[in-house]
Each structure stands twice: as C-alpha cells, then as structure tokens.
Amino acid sequence: MTQRLHELRRSLLVSLWFMLLTFPIMVIRVNTITGTIRWRWSNLALIGIGSFVISVVWRYAMQRKTGEVRATGVFAQVGARVGAGAEKVRTVLDSPKVRVRLVSGLLAAAVAYPFLTSMYHTNIMITALTYVVLGLGLNIIIGLGGMLHIGYAAFYAIGAYSYALLNMYFGINFWLALPIGAALAGLFSLLIGLPTLRLRGDYLAIVTLAFAEITRLVLQNWQQVTGGAAGIPNIPRPQLFGMTMRLHQTTTFVYFIMLAVVILTIFVVHRLENSRIGRQWVAMKEDYIACQAMGVSIAKAKLTALGIGAVWGGLVGVIFAARTTFINPASFTVWESVIILSTVVLGGMGSIPGVFVGALVLMLLPEYLRPFAQYRMLIFGALLVTMMVFRPGGFIKKRRKAYTITEAEKQSVIEAGAEADEDTEE
Amino acid sequence: MVLDVQKLTMDFGGLRAVDHVDLHIQHGEIVALIGPNGAGKTTFFNCVTGMYKPTGGEIKAGRPEAEIQSIKGLKPHIITKHGLARTFQNIRLFPEMTVLENVMIGRDCRLKSGIIGAIFRDPRTRAEEAQVVKDSLLILDKIGLAQWANEAAMNLPYGAQRRLEIARALATEPFLLLLDEPAAGMNPHETRQLVELIRRLRDEENLSIFLIEHDMSLVMNLSERIYVMDYGKLIASGKPEEVKKDPVVIKAYLGEDVSA
Ligand SMILES: Nc1ncnc2c1ncn2[C@@H]1O[C@H](COP(=O)(O)OP(=O)(O)OP(=O)(O)O)[C@@H](O)[C@H]1O
Ligand SMILES: [Mg+2]
Numbered sequence: 001m002t003q004r005l006h007e008l009r010r011s012l013l014v015s016l017w018f019m020l021l022t023f024p025i026m027v028i029r030v031n032t033i034t035g036t037i038r039w040r041w042s043n044l045a046l047i048g049i050g051s052f053v054i055s056v057v058w059r060y061a062m063q064r065k066t067g068e069v070r071a072t073g074v075f076a077q078v079g080a081r082v083g084a085g086a087e088k089v090r091t092v093l094d095s096p097k098v099r100v101r102l103v104s105g106l107l108a109a110a111v112a113y114p115f116l117t118s119m120y121h122t123n124i125m126i127t128a129l130t131y132v133v134l135g136l137g138l139n140i141i142i143g144l145g146g147m148l149h150i151g152y153a154a155f156y157a158i159g160a161y162s163y164a165l166l167n168m169y170f171g172i173n174f175w176l177a178l179p180i181g182a183a184l185a186g187l188f189s190l191l192i193g194l195p196t197l198r199l200r201g202d203y204l205a206i207v208t209l210a211f212a213e214i215t216r217l218v219l220q221n222w223q224q225v226t227g228g229a230a231g232i233p234n235i236p237r238p239q240l241f242g243m244t245m246r247l248h249q250t251t252t253f254v255y256f257i258m259l260a261v262v263i264l265t266i267f268v269v270h271r272l273e274n275s276r277i278g279r280q281w282v283a284m285k286e287d288y289i290a291c292q293a294m295g296v297s298i299a300k301a302k303l304t305a306l307g308i309g310a311v312w313g314g315l316v317g318v319i320f321a322a323r324t325t326f327i328n329p330a331s332f333t334v335w336e337s338v339i340i341l342s343t344v345v346l347g348g349m350g351s352i353p354g355v356f357v358g359a360l361v362l363m364l365l366p367e368y369l370r371p372f373a374q375y376r377m378l379i380f381g382a383l384l385v386t387m388m389v390f391r392p393g394g395f396i397k398k399r400r401k402a403y404t405i406t407e408a409e410k411q412s413v414i415e416a417g418a419e420a421d422e423d424t425e426e
Numbered sequence: 427m428v429l430d431v432q433k434l435t436m437d438f439g440g441l442r443a444v445d446h447v448d449l450h451i452q453h454g455e456i457v458a459l460i461g462p463n464g465a466g467k468t469t470f471f472n473c474v475t476g477m478y479k480p481t482g483g484e485i486k487a488g489r490p491e492a493e494i495q496s497i498k499g500l501k502p503h504i505i506t507k508h509g510l511a512r513t514f515q516n517i518r519l520f521p522e523m524t525v526l527e528n529v530m531i532g533r534d535c536r537l538k539s540g541i542i543g544a545i546f547r548d549p550r551t552r553a554e555e556a557q558v559v560k561d562s563l564l565i566l567d568k569i570g571l572a573q574w575a576n577e578a579a580m581n582l583p584y585g586a587q588r589r590l591e592i593a594r595a596l597a598t599e600p601f602l603l604l605l606d607e608p609a610a611g612m613n614p615h616e617t618r619q620l621v622e623l624i625r626r627l628r629d630e631e632n633l634s635i636f637l638i639e640h641d642m643s644l645v646m647n648l649s650e651r652i653y654v655m656d657y658g659k660l661i662a663s664g665k666p667e668e669v670k671k672d673p674v675v676i677k678a679y680l681g682e683d684v685s686a
Contacts, residue, residue, distance in 0.1 A: 268545055271544055271545050271547065272541075272544055272545065275539075275543075275544030275547075275551075275555075276534065276537055276539055276543075276544060276555070277540075277541060277544055278544070279527065279530060279531060279534070280531070280534060282520070282522075282523060282527075283520045283523065283527075283531045286520040286521060286522060286523060287518050287519070287520055287521075289477070289518060290514065290518035290519070290520065291520075291531065292501070292502045292503045293475060293477070293502050293503075293506060293511075293512055293514075293518075294503075294506060294511075294531050294532050294534065294535070294594060294595075294597075294598060295503045295506035295507050295511075295532070295534055295535025295536075295598050296503055296531065296534050296535065297501075297503045298503070304541060308541065400522070402523065402524045402527060402576075402578075403524060403526060403527050403530065403559070404524060404526070404575075404576040405526060405559060405563065405575055405576065410563060410572060410575060413559075413560050413563045413564065414563065414564070414567045414572060416560075417560075417563075417564040417567065
C-alpha cells in the first residue's frame with residue numbers, strides 16, 4: 001500500500017515537472033501584433049492531468065510486469081475470465097491452418113475493400129492503416145525497446161514536412177521523398193536519443209514530449225521556410241509513371257501504398273523480433289545490468305530501437321502529406337502522439353496483432369460512432385485506465401516466441417560436438 | 427599475467443569501499459578473494475568488470491598470449507568483449523528467457539550480424555544464428571544443463587541457476603572468469619559438483635579463475651592463492667596454508683572458523 005502511495009507521489013512529481021517544463025510553450029501565448037500575452041491555463045490543466053495519467057499507467061504497467069502488483073477480488077476475477085477467453089481464441093489461432101486461412105482471408109478482404117466500398121470509406125481506412133503503421137513503429141520503441149516515448153508525432157511531422165519542403169524547393173517527387181523522409185525521421189530520433197540514453201521511464205517521456213513540441217514550434221514559427229501556421233498547400237499526390245489519375249483512382253492508389261507499407265512494417269518488425277537484436281531487446285528489458293555484463297551494448301540496442309522505430313513515422317508522414325496535399329503544424333500536436341501511444345498500450349505493448357487491432361479499433365470506432373466523437377479523448381482515457389486494471393497487457397497480450405530446440409536437434413548437435421572433440425584429441 | 431591491479435581505490439561519497447588494493451593473477455591460476463561481509467569484495471569485482479568507474483589506481487588485463495592493457499574505466503560490455511566475464515552474487519539471469527537463450531546472449535558479443543541481416547536474413551546471418559544455437563547448446567552440455575535447454579531460466583533449481591550463470595559467462599569466450607560467491611545457497615552435493623566444474627574449466631578451457639567465496643572449505647580446497655580484504659584494505663595474501671594461519675586474518679574474521 002505504502003509502495004503504491006509512493007508511486008503515486010512520484011507520478012505527481014512527474015506531472016508537476018511536465019507542467020513546469022511545458023509552461024513556456026503550452027501556456028504563454030504572445031501575440032506579437034497586439035503585444036499582449038494570452039495565458040492558456042486550460043492547457044496547463046490538460047498537461048497536468050494527462051501526464052499524471054500516463055505516468056500512473058506506465059508505473060502500474062511496469063510493476064505489473066515485475067509481478068509486484070496483483071489485482072484482487074472482483075478485478076482479478078473479471079481479469080481472469082477475460083484472460084481465459086483470450087487464451088481460448090489464441091489456441092484456435094495457434095493452429096497454422098487457421099492462421100493461414102485467417103491471414104489470406106484478411107488479405108483478400110483488404111485488397112477488395114476499395115472496390116467494394118465508396119471513396120469515403122476507403123479514406124477512413126487509409127487513416128486507420130496509417131495509425132497501424134504509426135503504432136507498429138512506436139511499438140518498436142516502447143514495446144520492444146522498453147522506452148516510453150510520447151513524442152512520436154514529431155517523426156510523422158518530419159516525414160510530412162520533408163516531402164512538402166523538398167518538393168516545394170527542389171521538386172523532389174513522392175517516391176524519392178519516401179526514403180528521404182523515413183531516413184530523416186530516423187536520424188532525428190537518434191540525435192535526440194544520444195543525449196537521453198541514461199534517462200529511464202517517465203523522465204525519458206518528458207524529453208521526447210519536449211522534442212515533439214519543439215519540432216512543432218519550429219515548423220510553426222519558421223515562417224519563411226515552412227509557411228508557418230498557415231502550412232504548405234498544393235503538395236502533389238503520388239504519381240504512377242506519370243499517369244493522370246482521377247481523385248478516386250488516386251485514393252485507391254494511396255490505399256494500396258498504405259496497405260503495402262503495413263505489410264512491410266509487419267514483416268520487418270516480425271523479422272527484428274526473431275533476430276539477434278530482438279534477443280538483445282528482450283534481455284535488456286529483463287535485466288539490463290546482466291545484459292551489459294554479458295557484452296551487449298545497451299546504448300546500441302536502444303539507439304537501434306529509437307532509429308528503426310522512428311523510420312515508420314517518417315515514412316507514413318510522407319504519405320500523409322501526399323494524400324492530403326496540405327499540411328500544417330496543427331496536425332502534429334501532443335495529442336497526436338498520445339493517440340498513437342494509446343493504440344500501442346491498448347492493443348498490447350510489443351504485440352504485432354495487438355497494435356494492429358488496437359489502431360483499427362481506436363481509429364474506426366470514433367469514425368462510425370460520430371455522436372461520441374467529441375468525447376473521444378475522454379473515452380480514450382477511460383478505456384486506457386480500465387484496460388490497465390483488467391487487462392494490463394492490452395487487448396492482445398504480447399507472447400514472446402522463445403527460441404526452443406527439438407530433442408532430435410539437440411542430440412545431433414551434442415553428438416557432433418563430442419566427435420569434434422575426439423578429432424582434436426587424436 | 428592475465429590481470430594486474432594496482433592501488434585500486436573506490437570511493438562512495440565519504441566511504442572508501444576499496445582502498446589501494448594490489449592484486450594480480452597469473453595465467454591458469456585459481457585465485458580467491460575473501461573477507462568479512464562488507465569488506466569490499468563485490469565492489470572490487472564491479473570495478474574490474476566496469477560496472478563502477480574506479481576513483482583511483484590502475485587495472486590491466488589481457489589474454490595470456492597477448493600484451494596486457496589498461497581496462498580501467500571502460501564500459502562493462504567492452505571489458506566483457508576484451509575477455510573478462512563474471513557471475514553475480516545475487517543471481518541475475520534473464521528469468522523469462524529460456525536456458526538456451528540465456529547462453530545465446532552470452533555469445534552475442536562474438537556475433538557480427540546487424541540490422542540489415544536481421545531483416546533480409548541473408549545466408550551469412552542464417553549461418554551465424556545456426557552456429558549460435560550450436561555453440562550455446564555445446565556449452566550447456568559441457569556444464570550439464572542441456573536437458574533444460576528449453577526451460578525458462580527462472581524454473582531451474584537454485585544450483586542449476588548458478589551454473590547457468592557460469593555457462594552464460596563462458597559463452598562470451600573469456601580468458602578470466604570472475605565468480606562472485608558461486609557456491610552461495612548450494613547444498614554440499616551441489617558444492618562438490620561446482621568445485622569439480624571449476625577445476626575442469628580451468629584445465630580444459632584454458633581459463634584463469636578469480637572467485638569470491640564465503641565457504642572456507644571450498645576456498646581452501648580449490649584456490650591456489652588467496653587475497654584477504656577487510657574494510658576495503660588488503661590485509662593478507664598468499665597460499666591457503668599461510669593465510670589460514672595468519673593472525674591478522676583470524677582476527678578479522680573474529681571467531682569465524684577459518685580452518686573449517
Ligand atoms: N553502489 C554503492 N553505493 C554506496 N555504497 C556502496 C555501493 N556498493 C557497495 N557499497 C558499500 O561498499 C562496502 C563494500 O560492499 P561490498 O558489496 O563490496 O562488500 P562485500 O565484500 O561484497 O560483502 P558481502 O560479502 O556481504 O557480499 C559496503 O559498505 C557497501 O555498503
Ligand atoms: Mg559481495
């Protein structure tokens with residue numbers, strides 16, 4: 001109990017820190033024309049409450065992970081029941097046959113989607129898929145790398161502005177801008193990561209949030225280059241061999257680009273998880289002192305997660321700019337970062353299907369439940385807290401595929417080893 | 427010489443946990459570091475392995491066939507790569523990873539594949555990954571843990587966990603193995619196995635061994651030279667028989683039965 005009170009106090013301190021640090025940018029608004037200052041106190045309250053909630057959720061999740069907190073009574077029962085149901089679904093899904101069918105069914109549905117529905121629905125789906133990629137990207141940093149990052153929208157912004165600006169000044173086309181935007185986002189992530197590697201948990205969050213806000217402010221105030229708050233209009237849509245496409249054709253085209261990026265992201269994240277770097281990430285989260293004592297460079301492992309995670313933000317940023325043909329800094333606020341974070345936490349930190357489902361649900365529900373749209377933030381918050389209590393692992397809890405070896409493989413390796421020994425002795 | 431420590435000093439604020447300690451280890455030796463609780467033994471290990479940055483002194487180490495060089499103040503993972511591997515007084519395995527994966531992490535510092543390899547899984551990366559599994563399994567077999575390869579590390583019996591820490595350290599290809607109380611919490615049978623294992627490693631793996639231990643019978647029976655610390659200072663060193671009789675040492679242990 002005292003432990004929990006202690007944690008709550010820490011969270012309170014963190015939120016006070018946030019309020020103090022973001023005060024100059026979030027609260028004070030100088031109107032240079034009239035020479036007056038507007039105090040936006042409501043922002044301060046929002047930041048305070050928001051950061052407090054995030055910090056509590058994060059600390060709670062961390063404690064849950066180390067098994068220090070256990071839900072009791074009703075919570076435990078409900079949690080257990082939901083968990084059992086999820087396990088049942090999972091065992092069905094574990095069969096490779098079911099899996100192949102499910103994936104091919106999903107893929108077929110995804111390919112047919114734009115032809116079966118209207119442009120309106122296709123557009124909504126493009127947005128949802130965008131958040132799937134953003135979620136998966138952030139998931140590399142949070143779920144795999146174990147670092148709390150709440151400035152992910154900055155990478156999205158960097159990607160979008162890379163394309164818009166490179167196109168405006170140098171006439172660089174969409175396809176060339178894609179890798180450039182992705183690389184720039186990764187680069188910025190590394191630059192901000194280098195000096196902050198020692199920070200952990202919610203302290204790192206403060207720095208990433210500040211970084212995102214500074215990025216947005218630079219975009220907003222560097223009038224001569226970025227067009228300031230008015231943004232950049234007339235960004236060209238994606239081209240296909242110079243063909244002229246009508247609007248709905250372009251929409252379908254963008255949809256397929258997004259779909260390809262989603263598949264690419266899933267593929268890459270999956271490969272990373274089951275590789276040397278994936279192993280390092282798991283070990284680093286389980287015991288980082290032992291991990292570095294075993295010869296793993298924690299700095300390198302963390303920077304890798306930061307860099308590769310950010311790349312996806314940059315990539316979809318470019319697509320976003322090309323799709324909306326107009327961007328301004330207002331699209332990349334703190335809330336954008338918080339929404340992306342919510343998709344990861346709700347869906348299931350570290351779990352690919354979890355983040356996928358989380359992003360789809362969080363993006364599609366509000367679109368189709370318009371009357372509730374204005375309460376979106378409230379519902380997000382409530383959902384987040386409820387999930388933390390009942391199912392802290394998210395909708396679909398991460399389950400790591402441990403490296404195992406069959407008995408036969410084991411025997412053959414050991415026997416071969418013994419023979420090799422004899423050879424050297426002779 | 428594989429390890430040469432001179433005037434090593436470590437301060438924590440006002441507390442001098444290690445005070446001008448000189449210590450050296452020859453190739454192939456088994457050397458013990460003993461002393462009462464809080465003497466600064468673990469701190470000494472932490473300085474040598476880079477977990478702490480020493481306040482003063484010099485630490486040099488190197489493979490027997492190479493020149494020894496300064497490793498003072500280097501990062502832990504660099505020192506491990508240089509060839510010094512350790513275990514922890516309080517077991518620090520990766521609890522949810524399998525026994526095999528724990529050893530695979532030990533191999534990590536000898537691997538080359540990077541991100542591009544992870545994504546494209548080119549033949550070289552695949553070969554390297556297959557080799558890691560093979561090497562790790564052979565190490566497990568050598569330490570007698572192969573039957574648990576697929577088990578989560580936390581499910582292992584206590585003695586086996588301690589041995590897994592040794593297996594994981596071995597996987598880094600060290601020339602010097604630093605063991606912090608490897609027999610702590612083991613029963614007499616497990617301790618005997620451990621003594622045998624340590625001897626075998628020294629003989630077969632071309633290793634030097636540096637261990638901290640409270641179990642006096644183990645220390646006297648296993649080590650060829652002993653260093654004794656008390657309150658951060660080196661108070662005695664020499665062969666087990668000499669140290670055992672040293673009045674200063676007996677006084678430091680104050681009633682603790684050194685000859686047991
Ligand atoms: N990180 C640290 N910060 C401050 N003091 C420390 C730190 N690590 C160790 N000490 C202090 O240094 C002294 C030596 O501790 P150390 O753990 O090295 O003892 P030890 O010889 O390993 O004892 P034991 O046999 O109980 O393991 C102790 O007084 C301890 O409190
Ligand atoms: Mg100790």
